[in-house]
Amino acid sequence: MSGAPVIVVGAGPVGLTAALLLARRGVAVEVLERHRAPYPLPRAVHLDDEVFRVLQAAGVADPVLARTRPMAGLRLLDGAHRVLAEFDRHPDAGIHGFPQGSFVHQPDLEEVLAAAAQDAGVAVRRGAEVTGLTQDGDGVTLTVRPRDGGADRSVRAPAVLGCDGANSTVRGLIGSAMRDLGPADRWLVLDVRSADALPVWPGAHQVCDSRHPATFMPVTGDRYRWETRMAPGETVADLTTPARLAALLAPVDPASVEFVRAVEYTFRAQVADRWRAGRVLLAGDAAHLSPPFVGQGMGLGLRDVHQLVWKLADVLDGAADEELLDTYQAEREPHARALIRVALLLGRLMTGGGRGGDVVRRGVLAAVRRIPAVAALATDSRTPPLRPGPLVERRGRAGRRLAGTLVPDPEVVADGRWCRLDDVLGPGESELTSDLCVHRADGSEVSLEDPGGTLHRWLGSAPRIGIRPDRIVRAVLPRSRG
DSSP: OOSSOEEEEOOSHHHHHHHHHHHHTTOOEEEEESSSSOOOSOOOOEEEHHHHHHHHHTTOHHHHHTTEEEOOEEEEEOTTOOEEEEEEOOSSOOTTSSOSEEEEOHHHHHHHHHHHHHHTTOEEEETEEEEEEEEETTEEEEEEEETTSSOOEEEEESOEEEOOOTTOHHHHHTTOOEEESSOOEEEEEEEEEOSSOOOOOSSEEEEOOSSSOEEEEEOSTTEEEEEEEOOTTOOHHHHTSHHHHHHHHTTSOGGGSEEEEEEEEEEOOEEESOOEETTEEEOGGGTEEOOGGGSOHHHHHHHHHHHHHHHHHHHHTTSSOGGGGHHHHHHHHHHHHHHHHHHHHHHHHHHOSHHHHHHHHHHHHHHHTTOHHHHHHHHOOOOOOOOSBTTBBOOHHHHHHHTTSBOOOOEEEETTEEEETHHHHOSSOEEEETTOEEEETTSOEEEEEOTTOHHHHHHTTOOEEEEOTTSBEEEEEOSOOO
């Protein structure tokens, strides 16, 4: 593809991943970021195995994986930090070829993405603030103001992706507004470093106490995070007195660690009412905000661009009509709403109900924590399938089970070499048959060996599946390809 580059506004994980995905499809792309330098402190800290598929498509999964810590599972604690229930995750990779949950230091992730963008020839313009936007039949014109001074300039683009965060300028310029799905929630966030490894279990800890709910996560290396809900009227200073810190960090001694940051953060549950205006599209926090209880804030944004970029590339290349872009919000908004509602529900179940709720939780968890189905649900990284629509055909029993879900990404043997399934499927549409033959968009075919049996178990009785470029099952197809 040639001509003016697509403009991505925002150089966070979502914007940089979008730029890499576009570049790998031959689309010229430029990133505009209002801040002059990358933000040095952590924000998001969790990636699941579905999201690693997006990073794999962007070409950065392995270097990111090397800078993460596998998440051992989830511990639920009472107000005295006694374990109510523990749900372990198996340390091996799941059906998507990556750990089901991983902790990550966001600046590390952004460093990997920025280096890959540079290698891919993506121009990242920092200190460039978008202040205006107009559209016509041929594309989009942005007004860009250099934050170091100088005259405004006009930038022409065939399309613009607004990946510029919760306070999105692009969202405002297209007249989109956020709609609340639940109340805002004020939390204290403490980022801590320790020269000595802390003697803690390497999973997420959730304190299920209605008065002082809290979360603890051993992030990566020497980095750790504590979070606790702030009561009305409480301030950061109130919660960071020696006595309050000792209670929050117990059994860790606050004097033994270095406090990198103590900040109030307001978690919101919101979805934008309009994700697209012509060739301007929103993704990530510009389109939705989630409470932290399922760790999907950043993951939702990375899923957005994985499911958007191939559609935009096909439209720009003339391979698809403009109407294909209508499927973006139609598919992504219900999925985002579902996960945000799950986060709201889990937050209420784990921290709501007052002292009576604390008593009920203790009794219920004592009864159900040994039930395998409950443990599987607590550690399962799968997200809801996409709803039926033009690109998801849920027909028949197998179709209802598989269509709209991600095809697994196990290690397979193709042409005598070990690789991940995604590396075989190719960048376009593909098909996978029950005898494990991949039929790619370019007409080529590859026969697979499935040593672990993952694909056979997952396919079940399905004779043949159609797979979209974003690795989502479009439909279960009849056995014959004729």
